[in-house]
Amino acid sequence: MDAGAVAAALEDARFDARQASRYEDLADDLRGPAELAEWERIDQLLAAAGPGTVYDPDVDDVVQAELADATAAAAAREAELREAVRIAARANHLQVLRDLGTLDQAEPAEGDEAVRDELTRRAGGYIQADVDAWLAHALATHRGHYRDPAAREAAAGLLAPPILAHAALLGELLRQVPGAGADELDFAARLAATEPEAVGALAAFLTRARPKGP
Template sequence: MDAGAVAAALEDALFDARQDSRHEDLADDVRGRAELAEWERIDQLLAAAVPGTVYDPETDDVVQAELAADAAAAAAREAELREAARIAARADELQALRRLGTLEQAQSRDGDEAVREELTRRAGGYAQADVDAWLARALAAHLGHYRVPAAREAAAGLLPQPVLAHAALLAELARLVPGTDADQLAFAARLATTDPEATGALAVFLARARS
């Protein structure tokens, strides 16, 4: 568009704005005001440019920045949808393993902390004791994705305190009595659920005693 075409579009937008102001139901038309402001910006852009300059949105930094922001937002929404689908599919998988009684044989994966939240949401907010115990054992023994130190560090901000306390106590008990069967340590989960702070303190005490 050349300066004349932009000026004509600006005049049309001004006319529409004046017309809207006369009608109470259109006085607060946000879209109309935004359109007017955009034509004013483009008019000023050409006024400051070399005479004869033609407006091209592909060379307009403001327009290109808006398009880039829109594309980034769309990509972020798509990524969120993919992640939500992944979490739902993994939650379905863990539910199936629970029904088969083989959850303990599964390896934890990156993102299972979010899957735990999804399972809790599906249960109406009730804690998933079996999933919590499974994650605690994996964290304590460095199984699955918890083999990676960064994943273990991240768990401190992703898992609730009872699960972390349970894992800490299991780790110390395993060092104290190597080879102990998991069923013999079922009391650790009950302690962590009842009083996670005291359970964590016990784990710290055992670590000190061992050292």
């Protein structure tokens, strides 16, 4: 667009703004003022560039920045959608294992903290004790992706305090009695569910009391 075309478009936008100001139902419409402001910006841009300059959105930094932002936002939405689909599929898989009574055989995977939240949401907000116990045991024994210290560290900010307290206590108890079975340690889950802070303190105390290596 040359300066004449931009000036004509600016005048049209000003006319529309004046017309809209006469109607109460259009007073809150933000599109008109935004369009007017944009034509004023482009008009000033051409005026500063000098006579004969043609407006080209491909070299307009503002337009290109807006396009880049829109592209990034679209990519973010696409990534969020893919992640939501993955979480839903993983939640379906774990639910099947729960129904079969074989959840304890599943290897925890990256993102299962969000899957736990999805299962809780599906249950109407009720805590899924078996899922929480499975995650706590995996965290305590470094199963699945919890073999990675970074994953265990990240879990501290992703899992609920009772799960973390349960895992900490389990870890210390299993160090003291390596062959202890899951049924023997059920009390740890019950304690963590009711007094997570106390259980966390107990786990820390047992860590301090652990005999030092040679």
